[in-house]
Amino acid sequence: MQDKGDIDAMPTNDQLVDMLRLMLVLRVCDEKVAYRKRRMEIPGLLHLGVGEEAVAVGTCAAIESTDKVVSTHRAHGHFLAKGGGAKALLAELYGKETGCCKGKGGSMHLVDLACGFLGANGVVGGGLPLAVGAALAARVLGERFVTVCFFGDGANNQGTFHESLNLATVWNLPVVFVCENNGYGISASLHDQQRVAHVSDRAPGYGLPAEIIDGNDVLAVWRAVSRAAAAARAGKGPLLIECMTYRISGHYEGDPQKYRSVEEVESWKQKDPIARLERVVLERRILSPEQIAAMKAEVEKEMEEAVVFAKQSPFPSDASAHTDVYAQARGGM
Numbered sequence: 193m194q195d196k197g198d199i200d201a202m203p204t205n206d207q208l209v210d211m212l213r214l215m216l217v218l219r220v221c222d223e224k225v226a227y228r229k230r231r232m233e234i235p236g237l238l239h240l241g242v243g244e245e246a247v248a249v250g251t252c253a254a255i256e257s258t259d260k261v262v263s264t265h266r267a268h269g270h271f272l273a274k275g276g277g278a279k280a281l282l283a284e285l286y287g288k289e290t291g292c293c294k295g296k297g298g299s300m301h302l303v304d305l306a307c308g309f310l311g312a313n314g315v316v317g318g319g320l321p322l323a324v325g326a327a328l329a330a331r332v333l334g335e336r337f338v339t340v341c342f343f344g345d346g347a348n349n350q351g352t353f354h355e356s357l358n359l360a361t362v363w364n365l366p367v368v369f370v371c372e373n374n375g376y377g378i379s380a381s382l383h384d385q386q387r388v389a390h391v392s393d394r395a396p397g398y399g400l401p402a403e404i405i406d407g408n409d410v411l412a413v414w415r416a417v418s419r420a421a422a423a424a425r426a427g428k429g430p431l432l433i434e435c436m437t438y439r440i441s442g443h444y445e446g447d448p449q450k451y452r453s454v455e456e457v458e459s460w461k462q463k464d465p466i467a468r469l470e471r472v473v474l475e476r477r478i479l480s481p482e483q484i485a486a487m488k489a490e491v492e493k494e495m496e497e498a499v500v501f502a503k504q505s506p507f508p509s510d511a512s513a514h515t516d517v518y519a520q521a522r523g524g525m
């Protein structure tokens with residue numbers, strides 16, 4: 193294993209409060225998106241991340257604003273946690289000009305290069321080679337940024353996963369692979385798809401250090417990613433962190449979810465990562481119950497404002513239909 197740095201590192205009280213607030217932002221935002229989708233206001237397929245907020249928030253809180261993130265099809269939380277902004281996200285989902293991709297991308301094509309969010313990706317496993325490429329760019333350009341690659345457990349049977357792990361290790365690149373292991377790829381459980389129990393079981397085959405953590409414990413995520421990013425930045429190479437978590441939302445909004453039992457979902461609701469951090473913040477008397485209630489009201493108001501902003505924003509003009517399209521940017525291929 194590589195040097196893990198300060199194993200007792202803990203976030204400050206301010207960081208804990210920020211993480212709690214951000215997790216609430218992710219939760220409330222996705223709940224509002226689900227509601228608006230059911231009212232048929234938002235087009236396209238939506239993959240929500242209710243229950244998985246600790247992975248996105250703990251990871252992005254542990255890295256620097258200049259670091260990069262590569263995401264998946266379940267990208268809203270990663271986008272918000274990296275600083276993408278709720279208005280830009282909501283407007284993008286509504287297909288509006290004020291969205292992060294001017295309304296032309298939607299849920300699975302979110303990008304915000306200004307905050308280091310290199311992109312969501314509708315192709316399962318598609319982000320892994322991009323993250324390795326970004327890490328190689330840091331090396332070639334002599335820049336100190338680290339790239340975090342979020343990916344789901346379903347991606348670990350894709351060829352891109354294996355090639356990316358191998359190349360990152362061979363070239364000792366500054367990349368942290370963060371697996372959101374929620375136990376399912378659409379309706380198929382991990383155990384129905386492979387004969388090794390964990391995604392991280394793949395790593396030793398490539399000489400890649402790996403660890404398994406509780407992905408519903410934002411402090412565990414923060415600590416693991418802090419150490420991994422520090423090591424990667426110091427030239428000690430990549431690491432894989434397998435975060436055990438669960439999506440309370442269906443695979444997509446509207447999923448009938450016949451592949452899992454109500455009892456299973458209920459048992460994971462008891463392990464809610466937000467309630468868990470709330471308990472820590474209360475026990476340590478960092479915030480009072482009243483302050484947490486006020487924070488929730490504030491987040492609720494902010495997210496509602498973002499919805500209104502998205503709804504009131506204009507659609508992109510007909511005249512812009514051919515701008516910001518890859519083929520045209522390349523000269524009309």
Ligand SMILES: Cc1ncc(C[n+]2csc(CCOP(=O)(O)OP(=O)(O)O)c2C)c(N)n1
Pocket residue numbers: 265266314315316317343344345346347372374376377378443
């Ligand atoms: C290359 C490819 N194959 C199949 C799909 C269809 N698909 C969309 S999401 C998904 C499951 C992904 O599971 P996982 O990586 O565990 O992410 P999760 O949805 O659990 O967050 C699949 C198979 C796809 N988008 N891309």
Ligand SMILES: [Mg+2]
Pocket residue numbers: 344345346372373374375376377378
């Ligand atoms: Mg999964």
